[in-house]
Every structure is written in structure tokens, then in C-alpha cells.
Amino acid sequence: QVQLVESGGGVVQPGRSLRLSCAASGFTFSSCGIHWVRQAPGKGLEWVAFISYDGSIKYYGDSVKGRFTISRDNSKNTLYLQMNSLRAEDTAVYFCAKDPIPYSSSRQNWFDPWGQGTLVTVSS
Amino acid sequence: QSVLTQPPSVSGAPGQMVTISCTGSSSNIGAGYDVHWYQQLPGTAPKLLIYGNSNRPSGVPDRFSGSKSGTSASLAITGLQAEDEADYYCQSYDSSLSGWVFGGGTKLTVL
Numbered sequence: 001q002v003q004l005v006e007s008g009g010g011v012v013q014p015g016r017s018l019r020l021s022c023a024a025s026g027f028t029f030s031s032c033g034i035h036w037v038r039q040a041p042g043k044g045l046e047w048v049a050f051i052s053y054d055g056s057i058k059y060y061g062d063s064v065k066g067r068f069t070i071s072r073d074n075s076k077n078t079l080y081l082q083m084n085s086l087r088a089e090d091t092a093v094y095f096c097a098k099d100p101i102p103y104s105s106s107r108q109n110w111f112d113p114w115g116q117g118t119l120v121t122v123s124s
Numbered sequence: 125q126s127v128l129t130q131p132p133s134v135s136g137a138p139g140q141m142v143t144i145s146c147t148g149s150s151s152n153i154g155a156g157y158d159v160h161w162y163q164q165l166p167g168t169a170p171k172l173l174i175y176g177n178s179n180r181p182s183g184v185p186d187r188f189s190g191s192k193s194g195t196s197a198s199l200a201i202t203g204l205q206a207e208d209e210a211d212y213y214c215q216s217y218d219s220s221l222s223g224w225v226f227g228g229g230t231k232l233t234v235l
Contacts, residue, residue, distance in 0.1 A: 035224070044126060045162075045170065045213055047224040061223050095169055107217040107224075110160035112172040112181070 002026040002113055004096050009118030012086055022079040022096035022115055030054070030074035033099035035111055036081050038092035048094070049081065052105045063089075086122045093117040127152060128214050128227035135233040136204045144230045146197040146214030152225060154195035157217040161190055161199045164211040164229075173212070174199060201232070209234045 008020040022034065036048040049070040050059045058070055069082040079096055097111035129147040136142040146159060153159055159177050162170035172181055174190035177197065189200045197216075201208055214227040 044229040045215075045226040047226065050224070059223060062221065097170075100175075107219075108158045108176075110158075110172060110175045110215065111162075111170075111224075112175070114169040114171070116169050 004098060004113065004115035006094060006096055006115045006118040009094065009120045011121045011123060013124050014087060014122055016086055017084045018086060018120060020081040020094055020118060024077045029077040031102040033105055034079045035097045036070060037095045037097055040092040053103055057105050088122050091120060091122045093119050126228035127218055127225040128216060130214060130227035130230045133231045133233065135235055137235045138204050138206065140204050141200060141202045142204060142232065144199045144212055146227050148195050148216060150195065151220040152216045152218040153192065153197060155219055159192050159197035160215045162213045162215065170213060204234050206234050208232060
């Protein structure tokens with residue numbers, strides 16, 4: 001079955017960097033776009049970034065633009081999120097979520113399925 | 125402040141029906157972008173409930189239904205069950221923000 005497993009979360013000081021990973025299995029990873037979505041403690045969902053199936057298209061939310069970089073290694077079936085200049089407001093559970101339509105970067109698409117998430121805490 | 129507006133909470137007794145609204149604008153729902161709904165049980169990841177405004181993935185009971193009109197969308201849940209107690213989120217795309225957007229979420233309490 002389709003599975004997404006995030007890792008790399010932890011406690012990090014403000015201004016420092018962290019890299020998250022999302023390991024995929026159960027589908028042809030190289031054919032699907034993937035999103036990162038985050039959820040601050042007790043808050044709602046916030047879309048963070050998207051990368052197309054081949055990595056040629058990348059989009060970012062305004063709150064992370066210029067600080068976060070999304071990338072993927074299709075040979076390793078893995079998605080990454082490089083987070084630099086971290087702030088307290090970046091504290092959240094970070095989920096990766098699959099675009100369900102192969103070879104599509106459509107704005108109409110939804111997120112399915114989601115990984116279980118990894119917690120990032122930015123604190124001194 | 126979320127781009128898509130949902131009521132913070134709704135409640136209903138077992139067996140009853142509840143609806144959750146999702147109000148957007150001319151740059152998202154009103155621009156023709158589809159609305160999708162997710163259910164998030166406590167301590168778990170969101171799960172797709174409705175896609176493309178009104179389509180149910182396999183495995184989702186037909187007690188759940190979605191609709192869209194103008195700049196708004198709605199999720200209806202009939203025959204409420206205790207297991208439906210969760211947070212529900214709508215999602216679409218916003219052309220002004222050039223990004224995917226979520227509603228603030230609605231907590232459903234089954235009385």
C-alpha cells in the first residue's frame with residue numbers, strides 16, 4: 001500500500017537549519033508530485049511547498065519562501081525539505097502528502113495520502 | 125486568519141445531520157478551483173474525505189457528502205456516529221496567493 005514516512009524532526013535553535021525527509025513506498029514515486037504541509041500545535045493546516053514529479057516545478061508558501069527548499073531524489077524514493085533560518089513560528093508537525101494524479105501539477109488536485117508527520121520545535 | 129473560512133465548531137446528536145461550511149472568495153472557490161475535505165482524528169494525520177467538490181474516495185461512507193456553489197462549499201454528515209468526532213478541513217487553491225489553501229478547521233462534537 002502507499003506509504004509516506006517522515007523523519008528528521010527535532011528541537012533546533014532559532015536561526016539554525018534542519019532537513020526533513022519523506023520516504024515513499026507502494027507507488028511509482030517518480031511519477032507523482034508531493035507536498036509538504038505543516039500544523040502548528042493546536043492549530044490548523046498550512047500548505048508549505050510542492051514539487052513536481054520530476055523536480056522541475058517548485059512552489060512555496062509565502063511564510064517559507066526564501067528560507068525553505070523542497071527537493072527530491074527519485075532514485076531513493078525520497079522527498080526532502082531543507083529548512084534554514086528557522087523561527088519559533090516554524091514550530092509544527094510537518095506532513096508530506098502525495099498528489100494523487102500521476103504526471104500532474106494541477107492546482108485542482110488534492111492531497112492523498114498523508115504521512116504520519118514529524119515534529120519540528122524551534123526553541124532556544 | 126485563514127483564506128477559507130469555516131465555523132470553529134459544530135455539534136450534533138448521534139443519528140442527526142450536521143453541515144460544515146467553507147467560505148472563500150473570487151480568487152479561490154469562486155474562481156472555479158475545486159474544494160476538497162479532510163478528516164483529522166485526534167493525534168493522527170489528515171485523511172481525504174471528499175475530493176473534487178463532491179466525490180468520495182473508496183472506503184468513505186456515503187453518510188459524507190460535499191457540494192459547492194459560488195464562492196462556498198459545504199460538507200454534510202448524516203447519521204452522526206461517535207467515531208465522526210474529529211476536526212474537518214476544507215482545501216482549495218488560491219490564484220492571488222499562488223498556493224494551496226486550507227480552511228481554519230471545524231471541530232465536530234458528537235453529543
